[in-house]
Amino acid sequence: MIIDLDRFIERERPMWDELEYVLDRLELPSGRKRLDLAQAKRLHYLYERAAAGLARIQTFSSDPEVREHLESLVARAYALIHSTGRERKRRFNPFEWFVGTFPRTFRRHWRAFALSSAILAAGAVFGAAAVWFDPDSRHVLMPWGHADMRPSERVAQEEAGAGAGKEMKTAFSTMLMTNNIKVSILAMTLGATWAVGTMVLLFHNGAILGAVMLDYIRDGQSEFLAAWLLPHGSVEIPAILIAGQAGLVLGAALIGRGDRKPLKVRLREILPSLVTLIFGVAVLLVWAGILEAFLSQYHAPVVPYSLKIAFGSVQLVLLAAFLALSGRRGARRKELAA
């Protein structure tokens, strides 16, 4: 119990002012200087002293300003001291993140990726079967006016260089790219529906893909299809699958089967993974967009099909190798350091 509030405040005020000064300095974006041991000890002492002062003054009705000031000081110091600064210790390195953290995160959740691929594949089989057994369903399944034209007619048109919007190619690819990123974010976000939404989205995209593919193959245009899809699809489809993977990871954390941790802890644990996966997807989709602008839209007389197919296949292998192998050494180094 404080007998003489005035004297108490008079005595403690220098400590509070010192704490405020230290906090102001440490909270500056540029001011993340490291404290030496003596300074850190002093900060902790000041914080505990302020907390103790707050605990005692809280029962007092007078001087609401002092109490509020002290509360805000304690809140700030609490956030500073109790936040783990592990991630902030090193500066964020985008390259290290992309070649290290991203593939490592991908591998850590490989089961979700396998499930995501299986759902897309199931959708593709469904779409292909639907078009095979019921040709009328192509009007439901196929996007962007694909259903209005036979694939062979379309190929002839494309090869003649008469496709729609030739002079707006870059704009078209950019629109596709931003749209794909939005769909990817949605696929991850729909994980909040216990991943049901993510699964529906993946299945639907698979169905479209399967229907279009079967349509072209049945019309004898497999080569054109492969040359058209492979260069950008070999990046785009894995990217959508990874976005689906992120959605499934989120859904799994919400359901939490076989995990005794509370929901909040489970979510907190997967948060960095989600962000890494979705930003990785964005990088892949930007690359796919560039390819689409400069390669996919050009057809046979300009760029030979064999070249496009070879390029796409090599790229697919490289991407798989990247996701499977990149950043392994970094992981081992981290283990050693830990």
Place this chain on the structure above:
Amino acid sequence: MSGQRVNRLIIQTPEGCRFALLLAGPVTRFLAWLVDLLLVIGMTILAVMLVSMLAVVSPNLALAVFFLLTFAIWFGYGIVLEWFWRGRTVGKRMLGLRVMDERGLRLTFPQVAIRNLLRIADMLPMLYLVGGIVCLLTRRCQRLGDLAAGTVVVRTPRLPRPDLAKVLGDKYNSFRAHPHLEARLRQRVGPEEARVALLALIRRDTLEAQARVELFAGIADHFRGVLAFPTEATEGLSDEQYVRNVVDTLFRPQRKG
């Protein structure tokens, strides 16, 4: 998920100290979002103007730049501002709001990114219907993005201090003759009780006559139970004057300067 709704987030530190943060309600958050929306639309219009200049050179490139810019503006606005301004956007600043970690710790980048990316789900099917409903159902008014990221939006209001001189008037306080009893009263009365008395005084003119008498009788009885002043200090005091004396004792600035 639900349970009792709370309007403050109480954080208990390991040192056994508690502090409270005021949570923001759906309406203030919606207003802040409106401000941000206007800004984003403004930036989009700026982008259109920029792009239309570029279109003179190459319509194809201009359209591509336009798609990129709008995408960056709509998705980047919240993430960039909340990260660099520690949980505040322009709209949140204007309304005195701030995004915080629900444990009172610092925001991390993944939290900022996820709560802004999940906006897509919260905006479904239109006008934040999902987010609004979830916000009403959760105790701390969190939308889906907040739940996933473990964040809350708090209010840091700057309330004008009540003008004590006006409430108390320049009247003589008979308690002042007994400083030791005044000191004991200050010790025994908790912040909530003091606040009730102060608010009653501030609002006294809006009360009906009968209600006013009953209210001050109740409050004065309470304070009489807390501490008994000698009769010469309380003689001839009405209940309301008694409460005014108490408030004067509690809130009167005791230090010079």
